[in-house]
Amino acid sequence: MAEKTVSSKERAYLRSQAQSLSPVVMVGQQGITAGVIDALDAALTDHELVKVRFQDFKEMTKDLSAELAAKTASLLVSTTGFTAVFYRMNPDKKTYEGALKRIRSVK
Numbered sequence: 001m002a003e004k005t006v007s008s009k010e011r012a013y014l015r016s017q018a019q020s021l022s023p024v025v026m027v028g029q030q031g032i033t034a035g036v037i038d039a040l041d042a043a044l045t046d047h048e049l050v051k052v053r054f055q056d057f058k059e060m061t062k063d064l065s066a067e068l069a070a071k072t073a074s075l076l077v078s079t080t081g082f083t084a085v086f087y088r089m090n091p092d093k094k095t096y097e098g099a100l101k102r103i104r105s106v107k
Contacts, residue, residue, distance in 0.1 A: 006075065006100075007103070007104070009103050009106075010100050010103050010104070011077055011078070013096075013099060013100065013103055014049060014077045014085065014087050014096065014100075015077055015078050015085065017049055017096065018049055018051055018077065018078075018085040021049065021050070021051045021085075022051065023051040023052060023053035023083060024039075024043045024047070024050050024051060024052070025039045025040045025043055025050065025051075025052045025053070026052070026053050026054075026055055027052060027053070027054045027055065027056065027057065027064065028055045028056050029055075029056050031056070031057055031064070032064055032067060032068060032071075036068070037068070037071050037072060040052060040068060040072050040074075040086065041072050044072060044074055044086060044087075044088040044090075045088075045090055046090075047095075048087060048088060048089060048090050048093060048095050048096060049077075049085065049086070049087050049095075049096060050085070050086050050087075051083055051084070051085055052065070052068065052083065052084045052085075052086065053082060053083050054082040054083070054084070055082075058082045061079050061081075061082055061083075061084065062079050065079050065084035065086075068084070068086065069086060072086065072088065073088065074086040074087060074088035075087045075088065
């Protein structure tokens with residue numbers, strides 16, 4: 001499970017890493033369904049950092065993003081427009097953990 005509190009520098013690092021990512025999960029007409037939750041959970045396990053695009057319910061992006069973060073035990077890194085970025089460390093991969101530790105160690 002991702003840490004629930006991260007510093008602004010850690011969040012900025014994760015946001016910068018997410019800029020080049022394409023959305024992997026789409027939230028459509030049905031809203032947050034079991035399929036969306038399962039897809040995000042699988043994507044977080046595989047990639048750790050995932051973008052989600054809201055194709056519908058655009059006025060509720062922030063609320064639905066918070067709900068998705070809670071249901072997938074992930075960290076909501078940011079919401080920008082109709083896109084949200086989520087992070088959950090995978091103990092087998094730790095793709096971003098080294099950089100996050102370096103950021104934490106700098107005072």
